Amino acid sequence: MKAAVHFLLFLLTVLEMAAGLVAGCVALAGLIAEATARALSAGTSGFARRFNVQPVTPRLRNGLAAVLDTPAPTGAAGGAR
Numbered sequence: 001m002k003a004a005v006h007f008l009l010f011l012l013t014v015l016e017m018a019a020g021l022v023a024g025c026v027a028l029a030g031l032i033a034e035a036t037a038r039a040l041s042a043g044t045s046g047f048a049r050r051f052n053v054q055p056v057t058p059r060l061r062n063g064l065a066a067v068l069d070t071p072a073p074t075g076a077a078g079g080a081r
Contacts, residue, residue: 048054
């Protein structure tokens, strides 16, 4: 009985360490993705300033706003059959 309890505690410890490792990898991947996105965003803004262009034109901004303003379909995906 005592050996089973020790084995269960050992197993839980290993599972906790594995979960921590997975969580750390996910956090690192998120950090890398955010740093990459910020670097690309800064590069795009610098490029736009250098060549005197707007990174997002008012027409594109209005088009995106119109798309985001449309209501989502309430039916099943793919419509009626």
